Amino acid sequence: MLKIFDIKAKSFPVTRKIILWASGIILFLAIFFTYVTNVTIDAASDELLATLKVLFWIFICLAPFAVAAIVIFIILREKELADYYKVRNKSTLGKKVRLFDVLNMLWMAIFCVMCVYPIIYVLIGSFNQGADYARGGVYLIPRLFTFENYRVVLEKSEMWHSYLVTIGRTALGTVSALVFTSIVAYAISRPNLKFKGVIYWINLLTMFFSGGLIPYFLVITAIGLYDNFFVYIIPALYSVYNMIVISSFFKSVSNELHEAALVDGASEFRIWWQIYMPLSKPVLATVALWLAIGHWNSYFDTMIYTSSKDLHTLQYFLLQAIQSSTMTEGMTETMLQRVSAKTISLAAIIISIIPVLFFFPFVRKNFQSGIMIGSLKG
Amino acid sequence: MSENVTVKRINGEILTDPSIKLNKRRTWTKNDWILLLMASLSIVFLAVFAYAPLYGLILAFKKDHETKNILSAIVYGSWGSYGGLEQFRTFLTDPEFGNIMANTLGLNILQLMINFPAPIVFAILMSELISDKFKKTVQTITFFPHFISWVIFGGLFLSLLDYDTGIVNTLFVKVGLIKEPVDILGGEDYFWPIIIITSLLKGLGWGSIIYVAAISGIPSELYEAAKIDGANRWHKIRYITVPSIAPTITLFFILSISGLLNNGIDHIWVFQNANNIGRSEVLDTFIYKYGLGMSNYAYATAVGLFKSVISVILLVSGNFVCKKLSGRGIY
Numbered sequence: 001m002l003k004i005f006d007i008k009a010k011s012f013p014v015t016r017k018i019i020l021w022a023s024g025i026i027l028f029l030a031i032f033f034t035y036v037t038n039v040t041i042d043a044a045s046d047e048l049l050a051t052l053k054v055l056f057w058i059f060i061c062l063a064p065f066a067v068a069a070i071v072i073f074i075i076l077r078e079k080e081l082a083d084y085y086k087v088r089n090k091s092t093l094g095k096k097v098r099l100f101d102v103l104n105m106l107w108m109a110i111f112c113v114m115c116v117y118p119i120i121y122v123l124i125g126s127f128n129q130g131a132d133y134a135r136g137g138v139y140l141i142p143r144l145f146t147f148e149n150y151r152v153v154l155e156k157s158e159m160w161h162s163y164l165v166t167i168g169r170t171a172l173g174t175v176s177a178l179v180f181t182s183i184v185a186y187a188i189s190r191p192n193l194k195f196k197g198v199i200y201w202i203n204l205l206t207m208f209f210s211g212g213l214i215p216y217f218l219v220i221t222a223i224g225l226y227d228n229f230f231v232y233i234i235p236a237l238y239s240v241y242n243m244i245v246i247s248s249f250f251k252s253v254s255n256e257l258h259e260a261a262l263v264d265g266a267s268e269f270r271i272w273w274q275i276y277m278p279l280s281k282p283v284l285a286t287v288a289l290w291l292a293i294g295h296w297n298s299y300f301d302t303m304i305y306t307s308s309k310d311l312h313t314l315q316y317f318l319l320q321a322i323q324s325s326t327m328t329e330g331m332t333e334t335m336l337q338r339v340s341a342k343t344i345s346l347a348a349i350i351i352s353i354i355p356v357l358f359f360f361p362f363v364r365k366n367f368q369s370g371i372m373i374g375s376l377k378g
Numbered sequence: 379m380s381e382n383v384t385v386k387r388i389n390g391e392i393l394t395d396p397s398i399k400l401n402k403r404r405t406w407t408k409n410d411w412i413l414l415l416m417a418s419l420s421i422v423f424l425a426v427f428a429y430a431p432l433y434g435l436i437l438a439f440k441k442d443h444e445t446k447n448i449l450s451a452i453v454y455g456s457w458g459s460y461g462g463l464e465q466f467r468t469f470l471t472d473p474e475f476g477n478i479m480a481n482t483l484g485l486n487i488l489q490l491m492i493n494f495p496a497p498i499v500f501a502i503l504m505s506e507l508i509s510d511k512f513k514k515t516v517q518t519i520t521f522f523p524h525f526i527s528w529v530i531f532g533g534l535f536l537s538l539l540d541y542d543t544g545i546v547n548t549l550f551v552k553v554g555l556i557k558e559p560v561d562i563l564g565g566e567d568y569f570w571p572i573i574i575i576t577s578l579l580k581g582l583g584w585g586s587i588i589y590v591a592a593i594s595g596i597p598s599e600l601y602e603a604a605k606i607d608g609a610n611r612w613h614k615i616r617y618i619t620v621p622s623i624a625p626t627i628t629l630f631f632i633l634s635i636s637g638l639l640n641n642g643i644d645h646i647w648v649f650q651n652a653n654n655i656g657r658s659e660v661l662d663t664f665i666y667k668y669g670l671g672m673s674n675y676a677y678a679t680a681v682g683l684f685k686s687v688i689s690v691i692l693l694v695s696g697n698f699v700c701k702k703l704s705g706r707g708i709y
Contacts, residue, residue: 100611101508108507112519115579118534121545125537136543180419187417194410199417206424208690211431212682213662214669218437219430222452238423268412297527300644304670315529319648322533342537349533356525361518 020073021361023066030059030066042129042146042338119353126150126347130340148338149347158309158317159348166314169232170295177291178284180237185247186272203240213304220305231305232313236295242287249283250276289363296356314352321345438465438680451675465680474659482660485573486638493578493585494634498627500582501589502619506611517590520583531580532648535572539563566654577645588630592623628700636693639685661685 033056041049125133129144137143153159187193188200210216225231253276261271277284299315306312322345331339437451441461469475507513523531538544539562547559562568600618609617643662650658661681669678 097508101506104503104506105509105512108503108512108516111582112516115519115523115583118531118538121538122534133543136548138543139545139548180423183416184420187413188420190413192410193413193417194406195414196417199421202424203420206428208693209432210428210686211434212679212686213665214675214679214682215431215434215437216427217670218434218452218675219426223426235427238420238427243420262409268409269416272416293525297525297529298644299527299529300647304666315527318527318533319529322529322536322648342543345533346537349530353526353530360522360525 016073017361019069021358023069026059026062026066027070029055030063033059036145039142039145042144042148048147122346122349125343126350128343129338130343131337133343134340146338149343150351152339152344153347153351158312159351161310162312162314162317163352165229165311166296169229169313170292173233173236173295174288174291176233177237177239177242178288181239181242181287182246182277182280182284183272184238185243186250186276187268188243189247189250190268203243207240217304225305227306227308227311229311232295232301235301236291242290246280246283246287249280253279318345318348318352321348435679435683437676438683439463440465440676461676465677466684468677469681469684474664477656478659478661478664481657482639482641485570485641485660488570488574489577490634490638492574493581494631496578496582497585498589498623501586501593502615504586504590505593505619506615517583520586522583523580524584528580528642528644528648531576532645535576535649536563539572563649563651564653566657569649569654569657572649573645576649577642588626589623592626593619596622624704628704632693632696632700635696636689638692639689 033052037052037056121139124138124140124142126149127142127145127147128138129146129148132138132144188196188203193199211219220226220231220235225234257275257279258271261275266274297315299313299319302311302313302316321341439460439462441459441464504513504516507516539546541547541559541561541564544562546562547556550556551559560568562572596618600622601614604614604618639661641660641662643660643666646658646660646663650663665678665681665685668674668681
């Protein structure tokens with residue numbers, strides 16, 4: 001048991017991150033359920049209350065473990081950092097703190113609060129009763145607590161369907177675009193490609209000239225992609241910018257590997273797949289993240305290129321929930337007292353943010369290193 | 379393959395020795411074909427999704443009534459009769475033309491003046507932070523808004539700025555800055571500030587990464603030498619940091635000039651409503667509404683062409699000015 005904590009934390013960064021993140025969530029939920037079991041909940045059934053009690057005890061029992069994990073990891077981290085500063089000889093303690101530094105930190109902190117508070121505000125609103133929220137003044141904790149908003153959203157089958165569409169397009173779109181783009185990037189990174197100059201310029205020119213929305217739309221329609229699921233995938237297969245980023249990384253792979261593989265009789269295609277792709281994981285991860293975020297967040301293509309409800313993406317569903325009051329259609333008076341179009345849309349926003357919140361801490365570092373790769377050639 | 383060509387590598391580029399004659403009639407190996415096939419995937423893709431739409435631009439010179447629905451737009455785009463510059467004339471004499479151009483340029487120039495330098499200042503301030511841990515936390519938190527979509531971000535702000543329940547109104551009334559709540563979302567006066575502030579909040583952390591990376595690449599010996607020479611913090615920023623990241627700044631400046639007519643349509647669309655249409659209608663939303671909403675394909679194509687021609691002119695002239703002033707350009 002002790003061995004798990006004795007390992008050099010550095011060699012298991014992902015495991016450590018997952019444990020840390022999970023403990024954080026457990027702690028948060030423990031606090032949340034403690035709070036929930038102690039307030040009056042609007043429109044709560046006996047079953048719901050019983051479930052909450054059970055959940056409360058589960059998380060209260062888990063909380064000590066979470067605290068222990070966090071404390072252990074903090075101690076480990078401090079040790080590592082101490083070594084790090086010894087090596088770098090860069091202790092922050094010895095420096096003189098001036099007024100400028102204090103003001104600088106203060107304004108940074110204020111900006112961070114401005115970035116985070118809107119989300120907290122929405123979280124609070126989503127747990128508040130509809131009619132009560134409309135009176136205003138709900139800023140720090142829900143005034144009249146309720147789960148009704150979430151119940152209404154989660155019961156919408158369109159919501160789940162659009163969630164599936166978004167997950168599908170993100171997974172399929174990211175993988176296919178990554179493979180397609182890196183095939184081309186590999187070919188263009190090779191100095192022995194025939195007609196290299198012509199091919200390169202054909203690619204580059206498209207970065208400066210575009211046909212604009214309408215001709216593009218007509219092309220999409222003419223090749224039969226209109227109102228087809230693949231309108232999310234195929235037009236996003238390739239982008240010249242991503243190709244340049246990947247290919248500049250391919251160029252930095254040592255040429256000796258390529259020559260050795262050629263001597264062994266491997267084809268160019270095999271060299272790309274078996275040597276260059278595994279070697280280029282950092283840049284591929286970065287571009288994959290760009291692609292995935294783009295797919296997850298886009299809603300305009302749904303608006304332009306599709307008409308049937310089956311193809312609505314999560315973001316488009318949200319847009320409708322925010323801009324019109326379709327969510328409260330066909331509700332009774334008492335129901336409308338409990339939830340409002342506003343609070344329901346807040347709950348929908350929170351549900352759609354959750355996956356991003358989960359992935360964010362894991363991808364943050366990748367994003368930064370990727371930008372540096374991209375900026376090298378800039 | 380290259381028995382009679384000496385090859386040496388300089389900076390990763392392969393150069394052939396000019397003193398030795400190249401064997402022109404080299405045979406194509408199987409691998410050459412494979413490589414060409416791999417590269418030509420991009421040609422096929424771009425032919426369909428980039429060059430075919432370019433050809434579609436001739437739609438801008440067609441007569442509108444012949445291209446009223448999708449099918450006839452595709453057919454008449456190639457075969458229909460030409461209407462000359464009729465579409466452009468209609469747009470330039472449109473009573474809304476002045477308003478749309480004012481909105482498009484006004485919003486973008488404001489963005490260029492505020493949202494372009496802000497990440498630079500932010501990055502410099504961030505590099506001056508004394509605690510590494512605090513710096514990392516700030517970076518993580520300010521990245522986050524970039525990861526959520528404009529729909530969600532817009533939704534957050536629509537509830538923050540709400541007339542009755544929004545915290546902004548309540549806070550300002552409580553502090554005493556305003557007497558009674560202001561209908562921020564209902565009128566058109568506040569549309570531009572909303573756009574500027576939201577894109578600042580969403581893009582500041584993200585936009586600063588590139589400059590943070592550039593600043594972290596500056597050798598620390600420069601700062602140490604400056605310190606010995608008695609430079610204070612301001613001197614260091616003014617004479618070391620800013621000149622060192624100037625190439626990056628120039629590059630992004632030129633790129634953002636060419637985007638002067640490009641408003642992020644998914645950003646504007648979330649905040650646009652019937653009340654603020656006078657200040658929020660820009661070229662992109664206009665093209666979308668006329669082209670896809672009302673099926674005026676020829677007209678919307680003409681407006682789009684007008685937009686891209688001006689963008690290219692801006693790119694070229696921006697590059698020219700930067701080259702004259704600083705000796706740097708992107709091509």
